[in-house]
Amino acid sequence: MNLAQIVDQLHLTLLTEPRNLAELQPSGGYTSDLLSCVMSGAKQKSLWVTLQAHGNIVAVAALLDLCAVIITEGAQPEPATVEKANQEGIILLSTNEPSFAVVGKLWEMGLRAC
C-alpha cells in the first residue's frame, strides 16, 4: 500500500508541500511520543504516528530517513517546523483522530510494526 492510499483512507491532511505520495511505500509503522524510543524503534522508510508536533520530530524523521510522520489529536506544528520539514524532504501529515485509532486503521489496511 502506498502513502496516497493511506492519506485517502484515513482522511489525513498533508501539511508539507505537495508530493507524489503514490510512489512512497512505507516499510512498516511505529508509534511513540518519546523521541529516544522512536530513535531506537523506527526503521528506515517507516511511518511514525505521534502527537508530538514540535520541531524536533523533523530532526528525528530526517536522521532515521522515515517515510512520513502522522501527527495525531489535531496537534499543529509551528510554520517553522513545516518549513524545516520541507527543507529536509520530510512529509508531515495531520489528523484529529487519536494515535490508537490511526494505528488501528493502519493495521487494518495491512501495515505492520517495524
Place this chain on the structure above:
Amino acid sequence: MAQTPASPHNILINDQVAENITRTEELAYELRVSEVMTSSPKTLSPEMIMRDVVEMFRKARISGAPVVQGENLVGIISMEDLIHCLCQSDLDAQASKYMTRDVLTVKGTDPVVEALKIFVSSKVGRLPVIDDQGKLIGILTKGDITRGLLKALQRDIQVEEIRKYRASHLFEDIESDRTSLILRYNIKPRDFTHGGAASSHIKRALLRLGASPQIARRCGIAVYEAEMNLIIHTLRGGVIRVEIEPNRISIEAYDDGPGIPDVELAMKPGYSTASEEIRELGFGAGMGLANIARCVDNMVLESVVDKGTRLKMRINLDKEESVGEGYSSKLDGGTS
C-alpha cells in the same frame, strides 16, 4: 516552467531532486537572458517581400523572425502574420505590411525569470532581446531557456560530483602517521530549536566523505542523543567533537556541569532525570544512552558532580566502510 527536469507532481522527490527544483528556480533568477538567448538571429528588413520571408523560414527551419531597420527593432513576423498574408494571397507585399509592430521584448541584462513571466502571461513564442539602446542583440524562445537551465544544472551537478569525489578521497594523498578530520559543534543549553542540527551536519559530512548510509545513520543517532543530552541537562552547554579517520570515527560530547551522580544508574534504560516540562516535549525517555550503546562499538561515560561529564564513543570502520580514501581502498578491501 513545464520543461524543468523534475516537476513535483510526476516523479518521486528525493533529496537530490528537491535540491534541483529549488536550484532551477534559483537559476531562473541568476541566469541573464543574454546567457541563454540565440545570438545573431536571422532578421528581416521591412522591405523584404513576403514570398522571400516564407522561403527564408523554410530554409532556416524557423517559425518567426524580428524585423530590423538599421540596427533597431521595428517589428516581428510570426506564423500568425504569415498565415494572415497567405489568406490574402498577398505574397508580393512587403514585410512591413504584415509584421506585428507592438513587439514584446526583453533586455539582455534581465534575469531569465522576467522572460518566463512574459511567456506565461502572453501567447508569444519568441522574444527579441535588445540592449539598453534598443538595438537587437538576440532572440529568445522557451526552448532556449530550457536548454540554458539544463546546461547550468549540468554544470552544478559536475561541481557537486567533483566536490564529493574530492571529499571521498580526502585522506588518500595526505601522508602522515595518522591523518584525521575533526569537526566541532558548540551546543547551547535549552536550545531545542536547533536540536538535531549538529547530528544532521555530521551525517551529511560522513556521506560526502564516502561513508555507507548505515554508518552515517548509526553515527547520526549516537550524536543526536548526545546532542539532546547536552541541550537538556547542561548548565552552560557543551561541545561535540567528531574525529574522522579512515578506519574509525571517534565522538566526544563534553560539558562542564552539573555532572551525573550515579553513572551506572544513568546508563539503565528508562532511567531519566529530565523535568516534566522536558518530558512533555517527548525527551527524557531514559533511552538516550542505551540508544548510543546500540549504535557505537565502544562507549565510555565519565562524570564528576559539579565538574562535568565526558562521553566518548567510537565506531570502527572495516575496510569496505572506510571514509575519505576513495573507492580504490574499498576494492582492495573486497579482494584481500
